[in-house]
Amino acid sequence: MALLIFIFLLCFPISIFFIFFTKKSSSEFGFKSYPIVGSFPGLVNNRHRFLDWTVETLSRCPTQTAIFRRPGKQQLIMTANPSNVEYMLKTKFESFPKGQQFTSVLEDFLGHGIFNSDGDMWWKQRKTASYEFSTKSLRDFVMSNVTVEINTRLVPVLVEAATTGKLIDLQDILERFAFDNICKLAFNVDCACLGHDGAVGVNFMRAFETAATIISQRFRSVASCAWRIKKKLNIGSERVLRESIATVHKFADEIVRNRIDQGRSSDHKEDLLSRFISKEEMNSPEILRDIVISFILAGRDTTSSALSWFFWLLSMHPEVEDKILQELNSIRARTGKRIGEVYGFEHLKMMNYLHAAITESLRLYPPVPVDIKSCAEDNVLPDGTFVGKGWAITYNIFAMGRMESIWGKDCDRFDPERWIDETNGCFRGEDPSKFPAFHAGPRMCVGKDMAYIQMKSIVAAVLERFVVEVPGKERPEILLSMTLRIKGGLFARVQERS
Numbered sequence: 001m002a003l004l005i006f007i008f009l010l011c012f013p014i015s016i017f018f019i020f021f022t023k024k025s026s027s028e029f030g031f032k033s034y035p036i037v038g039s040f041p042g043l044v045n046n047r048h049r050f051l052d053w054t055v056e057t058l059s060r061c062p063t064q065t066a067i068f069r070r071p072g073k074q075q076l077i078m079t080a081n082p083s084n085v086e087y088m089l090k091t092k093f094e095s096f097p098k099g100q101q102f103t104s105v106l107e108d109f110l111g112h113g114i115f116n117s118d119g120d121m122w123w124k125q126r127k128t129a130s131y132e133f134s135t136k137s138l139r140d141f142v143m144s145n146v147t148v149e150i151n152t153r154l155v156p157v158l159v160e161a162a163t164t165g166k167l168i169d170l171q172d173i174l175e176r177f178a179f180d181n182i183c184k185l186a187f188n189v190d191c192a193c194l195g196h197d198g199a200v201g202v203n204f205m206r207a208f209e210t211a212a213t214i215i216s217q218r219f220r221s222v223a224s225c226a227w228r229i230k231k232k233l234n235i236g237s238e239r240v241l242r243e244s245i246a247t248v249h250k251f252a253d254e255i256v257r258n259r260i261d262q263g264r265s266s267d268h269k270e271d272l273l274s275r276f277i278s279k280e281e282m283n284s285p286e287i288l289r290d291i292v293i294s295f296i297l298a299g300r301d302t303t304s305s306a307l308s309w310f311f312w313l314l315s316m317h318p319e320v321e322d323k324i325l326q327e328l329n330s331i332r333a334r335t336g337k338r339i340g341e342v343y344g345f346e347h348l349k350m351m352n353y354l355h356a357a358i359t360e361s362l363r364l365y366p367p368v369p370v371d372i373k374s375c376a377e378d379n380v381l382p383d384g385t386f387v388g389k390g391w392a393i394t395y396n397i398f399a400m401g402r403m404e405s406i407w408g409k410d411c412d413r414f415d416p417e418r419w420i421d422e423t424n425g426c427f428r429g430e431d432p433s434k435f436p437a438f439h440a441g442p443r444m445c446v447g448k449d450m451a452y453i454q455m456k457s458i459v460a461a462v463l464e465r466f467v468v469e470v471p472g473k474e475r476p477e478i479l480l481s482m483t484l485r486i487k488g489g490l491f492a493r494v495q496e497r498s
């Protein structure tokens with residue numbers, strides 16, 4: 001008997017070790033999987049380098065697609081394969097909605113706004129947004145807001161930093177810029193977050209930031225019941241989230257109600273809220289609030305994330321900065337514009353090299369690094385991968401920008417020239433299923449053109465007047481929140497360019 005107990009005690013831990021830690025996945029290349037716990041051990045081990053880990057894993061897979069095994073029947077597929085991306089975002093769009101699993105996580109904050117809805121609800125908002133974003137009046141409104149923000153906020157903040165010689169957090173400055181800008185576009189309110197720490201809008205911005213950060217953490221919660229229990233008990237981060245959402249909703253509700261009361265007599269005709277109010281089917285205060293909040297979320301951290309990584313890359317590639325300055329010089333020479341005068345839309349269109357450099361930065365550091373959909377019916381992807389009904393599928397934009405199979409041997413190199421057409425020197429775009437930084441198909445980002453207007457205007461204004469120096473040569477640490485941010489900020493020193 002004693003011998004049996006001894007053998008059992010010896011064998012039990014050894015067998016547990018073998019079951020959990022040595023059994024290889026059915027797929028030799030993808031995420032390793034173990035009985036009961038699936039692929040979670042790999043995720044836990046690599047959580048501090050999640051994106052780099054997925055790049056390594058997907059680039060080893062024959063079709064750049066891997067299965068992440070979860071306990072239970074519903075699995076998660078991750079792909080960096082352009083044919084699969086085209087299939088899910090375009091060809092079989094209806095089969096791959098955001099899905100209840102995704103939208104229920106964000107619903108407390110975003111309700112049923114464009115960013116967080118599917119089907120009819122999404123389509124009605126999309127139709128209006130697509131139309132309004134193609135109008136010249138909205139583009140002019142954006143141009144004038146960007147010009148004012150650059151001249152009266154961004155440049156003075158940088159002049160002061162140049163005078164004092166202090167390190168500044170460029171990421172924070174860009175986030176404040178983007179927040180001011182998107183609030184003007186969404187409901188024509190000047191939050192004045194850049195350069196005015198005491199402004200009314202700062203509370204709104206902070207609450208918005210907290211809500212967006214905490215709600216995105218729900219996706220990383222190991223078991224979804226964990227956040228749901230905390231929410232029910234109103235404790236910990238869920239309590240902070242509830243308070244932040246209340247602040248955001250109160251601020252937005254007041255604006256929406258006032259605007260509805262003002263009705264047709266309102267002076268605000270240009271912003272998105274006024275444009276949506278005039279649509280019969282979307283004039284309930286709650287849905288208007290959800291729409292506005294979705295737009296703020298979509299336009300807030302995306303451009304600032306893109307530009308933070310862009311300025312870091314530029315600090316490592318002075319030859320690219322020189323070429324941008326040469327291009328700006330030649331445009332000034334042709335148009336007679338003086339330094340300090342912000343460029344108009346027609347001038348921005350001439351900046352092919354700058355457009356290419358920003359796009360190249362988006363390839364390597366996409367603000368939305370991974371995107372998730374659910375599968376509404378059993379499907380087989382073009383590369384032969386089976387995706388069952390109810391499974392989740394993510395396409396990994398960060399990994400796609402680093403795939404040799406898409407970009408060739410120099411895929412890791414920051415090279416704006418790959419976006420320039422050699423025959424005419426103009427910017428040459430790429431198929432969105434290979435480069436889905438702005439999504440692809442019917443849900444493609446509606447703010448893409450506006451984002452380029454904002455990004456090109458900022459880069460031109462900053463580079464012509466200032467030299468930006470980022471100390472250190474290491475890649476900054478990635479912070480995964482709703483977007484790809486730089487952990488701890490992007491600290492830089494600026495000097496006025498002589």
Ligand code: HEM
Pocket residue numbers: 114115126129185294295298299300302303306366367368371372436437438439442443444445446447448450451
């Ligand atoms: C560099 C800047 C930007 C990038 C990389 C970007 C990227 C994206 C991506 C990947 C999506 C799809 C997200 C999803 O459905 O899961 C998206 C959607 C969207 N974006 Fe952008 N975006 C940028 C700037 C903006 C700006 C400035 C605005 C607003 C003015 C905006 C408005 C939207 C909206 C409303 C959607 C939802 C579209 C829909 O679901 O039909 N974006 N964007």
